[in-house]
Amino acid sequence: MSDALRIEGVNRRFGDRQVLSDITFDVGSGRMTGFVGANGAGKTTTMRIILGVLAADSGTVTWQGSPLSKEQRRQIGYMPEERGLYPKMSVREQLIYLGRLHALTHERAKRNAADLLERLGLSERAEEPLQQLSLGNQQRAQIAAALVHEPVLLVLDEPFSGLDPLAVDTVVSVLRERTSAGVPVLFSSHQLDVVERLCDDLVIIAAGQIRATGTRDELRSRYAEPRYELRVDGDTGWLRDHPGVTVIDLDGDRAVFDLAGAADDQVVLREALARGPVRAFGPVVPSLAEIFREVTR
């Protein structure tokens, strides 16, 4: 992982509660980094410290090797948890305003706004005040607001909450364009299926501590049990008596099982074939939800 953004040894307490303990992780250039954790785990607090909205008690946030300056922080594309747009201003108007606030020329702000409105399917609602839009469309407008000034780093708190599956795909493709241009993206989410599909890297936090970091595939193989799935036409009950097999889940024609170290999966497959047609056989890759449960247990 390259070290475009590095959070190192960050601690924070509120009163006598330690809410972040020694938080350390990187968000690499052009990487989509999913930040996942249960309610209250510390995601928003970490993001607010990155943005400088909140101070850390100790620890550092660096950008390309140097502490993030005030000016650099202002340039981050941030989507806060407490969405902060003007309810009475038209969507297009406020996007242009935000672009101008970040020193874009009027022409450029106008062009970026029009582009994002088009990409995010908001062109037809662009002249309406934000408060008249549905919640999902307001969410799209928030995403446009985080992107309009061409930020070099994106920090997005729950950008997918409240979006329908098609809108999720649209937003994903807009964000992917940014990562392809080298922009690092850190986003939090509770939608583990979306995170699984979207992120390159993962940071899992629980009770203010980082429990796991790595690429999605690294985490999958690190936490992969030697587990197999078998589907046949008949019954898989015989697996219970097969040497080296520990059945995890068995439901008639489908079984999930572990194999003891020395046991040979091909022996199990041959046995299954000898008993009739085999419809599926192979190792089971754990889902992100399963890994998440395991590392935050």
Ligand SMILES: Nc1ncnc2c1ncn2[C@@H]1O[C@H](COP(=O)(O)OP(=O)(O)OP(=O)(O)O)[C@@H](O)[C@H]1O
């Ligand atoms: N200003 C504050 N004062 C006191 N406690 C706070 C403050 N902000 C956050 N906390 C506490 O810090 C902990 C972490 O909260 P945080 O909002 O960072 O979690 P989160 O992972 O973003 O949760 P969620 O997924 O619910 O948004 C929580 O226990 C929260 O109550």
